Amino acid sequence: MTSSGEVMVKAEGLRKSYGTVEAVRGVSLEVDRGQVVVVIGPSGCGKSTFLRCINLLEEPSAGTLQVGDRRIDFGAHHGRQGRSMPHGRELARFRARIGMVFQQFDLFPHMTALQNVMSGPVIVKKMAKAEAETVARDLLAKVGLAALTHRFPRNLSGGQQQRVAIARAMAMAPEIMLFDEVTSALDPELVGEVLDVMKQLATDGTTMIVVTHEMAFARDVADQVLVMDAGQVVEQGRAEEVLLRPKNPRTASFLSRFHSTIGERKA
Amino acid sequence: MILAAAYIWDFGLVLSYTHLWAKGLGVTLAYSVGTVVGGMIIGVICGLLLLVRSRWVTLPVHYYVEIFRCTPLLVQIVWFYYALPIVLQVELPDWFAAGLGLTLYMGAFATEIFRGGIISIDKGQWQASRALGMTGGELMRHIILPQATKRMVPPFVNQSIIQLKNTSLLYVVAIPDLMYTGSIIVSDTFRPLEVYTSVAIAYFVILYPLTLWAARLEARVDQ
Numbered sequence A: 001m002t003s004s005g006e007v008m009v010k011a012e013g014l015r016k017s018y019g020t021v022e023a024v025r026g027v028s029l030e031v032d033r034g035q036v037v038v039v040i041g042p043s044g045c046g047k048s049t050f051l052r053c054i055n056l057l058e059e060p061s062a063g064t065l066q067v068g069d070r071r072i073d074f075g076a077h078h079g080r081q082g083r084s085m086p087h088g089r090e091l092a093r094f095r096a097r098i099g100m101v102f103q104q105f106d107l108f109p110h111m112t113a114l115q116n117v118m119s120g121p122v123i124v125k126k127m128a129k130a131e132a133e134t135v136a137r138d139l140l141a142k143v144g145l146a147a148l149t150h151r152f153p154r155n156l157s158g159g160q161q162q163r164v165a166i167a168r169a170m171a172m173a174p175e176i177m178l179f180d181e182v183t184s185a186l187d188p189e190l191v192g193e194v195l196d197v198m199k200q201l202a203t204d205g206t207t208m209i210v211v212t213h214e215m216a217f218a219r220d221v222a223d224q225v226l227v228m229d230a231g232q233v234v235e236q237g238r239a240e241e242v243l244l245r246p247k248n249p250r251t252a253s254f255l256s257r258f259h260s261t262i263g264e265r266k267a
Numbered sequence B: 001m002i003l004a005a006a007y008i009w010d011f012g013l014v015l016s017y018t019h020l021w022a023k024g025l026g027v028t029l030a031y032s033v034g035t036v037v038g039g040m041i042i043g044v045i046c047g048l049l050l051l052v053r054s055r056w057v058t059l060p061v062h063y064y065v066e067i068f069r070c071t072p073l074l075v076q077i078v079w080f081y082y083a084l085p086i087v088l089q090v091e092l093p094d095w096f097a098a099g100l101g102l103t104l105y106m107g108a109f110a111t112e113i114f115r116g117g118i119i120s121i122d123k124g125q126w127q128a129s130r131a132l133g134m135t136g137g138e139l140m141r142h143i144i145l146p147q148a149t150k151r152m153v154p155p156f157v158n159q160s161i162i163q164l165k166n167t168s169l170l171y172v173v174a175i176p177d178l179m180y181t182g183s184i185i186v187s188d189t190f191r192p193l194e195v196y197t198s199v200a201i202a203y204f205v206i207l208y209p210l211t212l213w214a215a216r217l218e219a220r221v222d223q
Helices: A047-054 A088-096 A113-124 A129-142 A158-170 A188-203 A215-221 A239-244 A249-256 A259-266 B002-006 B011-015 B018-049 B055-069 B073-088 B094-119 B123-132 B136-173 B178-189 B192-222
Strands: A007-018 A021-032 A036-040 A062-067 A070-074 A098-101 A176-180 A208-211 A224-229 A232-237
Touching: A007 A047, A021 A047, A021 A224, A021 A232, A036 A047, A036 A215, A047 A062, A047 A176, A047 A208, A047 A224, A088 A098, A088 A113, A088 B123, A098 A158, A098 B123, A113 A129, A113 A158, A113 B123, A113 B136, A129 A158, A158 A188, A158 B123, A188 A208, A188 A215, A208 A215, A215 A239, A224 A239, A224 A249, A232 A239, A232 A249, B011 B178, B011 B192, B018 B055, B018 B094, B018 B136, B018 B178, B018 B192, B055 B094, B073 B094, B073 B136, B094 B136, B123 B136, B136 B178, B136 B192, B178 B192
Parallel strands: A036 A208, A036 A224, A098 A176, A176 A208
Antiparallel strands: A007 A021, A007 A062, A062 A070, A224 A232
């Protein structure tokens, strides 16, 4: 949760449009090593699309994106000879440095928990199986699933599947982790176990960008909170500033729905 | 009524043509296996081509599939047997020209089966693989195909069963398969009832176990 000042992700004026609809309309963000950034906002505000632009699951239409030392310019001004969006192996290599966890877990159903976690190192990094297994076992132990390594996803609860998915992303030793509403598809009683794992990662110094509706998590873990509405950042700042004393009326009205959650620790 | 009552069944004579029957059966099985394997190879190649993002690649494949799905197989067999050699100005061996239509027909359906299997895989699997940093080839080989092939097997077995029956159409270009062999024995014995009944029974005996097997495969995939 501490930042060393080294910039891990820098987005400048990032835009994404689908035809005439602009889902992300000029978002800028700077994330330092070890920082946890939480992105909140109403459904459809473009926060997930913004997150998916960072590992290029979506191709931004304009703006600049820098991850580590790799900087990419998007948009028309770039001219036609400089292809801005990386392709093929170059794109794959770019994504390999960024971990991502999804709302629907998306574990590989034909692999056990252990094989899921090994998949990145073995398939992408061509790591020896024995070595990858050691890495995977350590990570599964870390997320509290040491006893369930040989279960297939269909025999795991939602919370367990999501913890495997986190371990799978971490197995690539990513420079940054992206979390896209990872607790939204879970039964309420399973949300806590996943958030606990994420809190642990944050404490360990993992750089994270988290899109979520869990306001208590934002309050407790975030270094920086970004509030998005209609594709734009409407408020940005330190968690307690934004969550407890929002300046923007739209943030205030959005947060009013969560006030019981945000305030609960203050008692 | 009188005719039917008076008819005396005699399978003995018909079945005495053992050598011919065996040869006919062999030809039917050879064309079945050959055209299914050929069609499968076409299906995998064309199915993969359909996943390419360029319309220049997908459109020709799309038209190939639709042409073979929307014209009668009988017409295809006859066209490839009689018309293609004229178009190409070459002599094709009879056995080859006869099998070409059947193979391309199977290929069209196999393409659809292959594509259907691939696109039936949840898009979350693609994005999770990409997010891990897999290239297109890696995610296909390790994530998509292992899941998709399981789903392709039952429709593929079903199409192969239909294909074995379809080889009987080779009759029209005088390929001595089971059906054509039957017609020869009829002209020799004047026993169409026994001959064509035997032909039907032969097809049934081969295919019935295959349909049972297909049903079991389907049940296993559904699990």
